[in-house]
Amino acid sequence: MKSRRPAKPDNGIPGKRPAPGARARTDQQKKDVRENLIAVGRHLFAIDDPSGVSLRRIAAESGYSPGTIYQYFRDQHDLFIAIREQDMSRVVTSLERIGQRTPDPVQRLRSVFLAAVRHWLKYPEEFRVLFSMRPEQSIKAGRPPFGRSAVVVRSYELYRKLVDDLFATYPSPPCSPRLATDTVIAATHGIVAFTLHTHTLEWSNQIRMAEEVLDALISTWSRNSR
Structure with a gap:
């Protein structure tokens, strides 16, 4: 089975923004969150100076709270x-x-x-x-x-x-x-x-x-x- 790449929404940032207040509970939902963070992180690292791309910015562009991204990644x-x-x-x-x-x-x-x-x-x-x-x-x-x-x-x-x-x-x-x-x-x-x-x-x-x-x-x- 081919892996699916996150689609790009209208703002050009890859990934699918979560619904307001959405919380990942199932393994699949947690996998989706991680994939979204990776997709947005990849995009920002590619178009900007990586030293200026913080985890907080990646979380915000992905539609998650700053605390969410630290549940998946220790640091940049x-x-x-x-x-x-x-x-x-x-x-x-x-x-x-x-x-x-x-x-x-x-x-x-x-x-x-x-x-x-x-x-x-x-x-x-x-x-x-x-x-x-x-x-x-x-x-x-x-x-x-x-x-x-x-x-x-x-x-x-x-x-x-x-x-x-x-x-x-x-x-x-x-x-x-x-x-x-x-x-x-x-x-x-x-x-x-x-x-x-x-x-x-x-x-x-x-x-x-x-x-x-x-x-x-x-x-x-x-x-x-x-």
């Missing part, structure tokens, strides 16, 4: 990590499924990375919150960094396996698998980041750009493996 960092974990987990699950149904190693690598580019272009707010924050905005003393979380490790392992499976078809490795993995991640994500942050320029189709990068890398690896 706690909410920030919850948003990133949810968004990263969703896309990694989708990419894993694509990889599982694509038997050819070359097409598997192309299909997964192109699907990632399409996803981030479709959901730019998710991309900004996941990849465009300054370190000081997302790191909290005494807490593990998001880059070492289970979902990030899982995503990197997926990308590394795509490269390992492709390199296994070559007579010899054309370069370090770690270098190849890091390169293809940075190249494809860079296309998304650069075109999103310089949106006033007229860019070529981003999917075609990603295809050119992937095909060039795969061609180079194949040639250097001989």
Whole structure:
């Protein structure tokens, strides 16, 4: 079953505002409250300076009292990590499924990375919150960094396996698998980041750009493996 994303009401803020005086009593109602807070938090973190986005503001924009949000998140960092974990987990699950149904190693690598580019272009707010924050905005003393979380490790392992499976078809490795993995991640994500942050320029189709990068890398690896 596909997860539902909160709809955007007329004011442009994602999520569904609760009825006045509404109180979450059932597990589903509590889940809905948490999802609404995450949706609004994601939106505000993406469009404003995160350092100026307080939990009180997120609660107010969501239609809840300030005390409500603290029942779900300890502080801004706690909410920030919850948003990133949810968004990263969703896309990694989708990419894993694509990889599982694509038997050819070359097409598997192309299909997964192109699907990632399409996803981030479709959901730019998710991309900004996941990849465009300054370190000081997302790191909290005494807490593990998001880059070492289970979902990030899982995503990197997926990308590394795509490269390992492709390199296994070559007579010899054309370069370090770690270098190849890091390169293809940075190249494809860079296309998304650069075109999103310089949106006033007229860019070529981003999917075609990603295809050119992937095909060039795969061609180079194949040639250097001989």
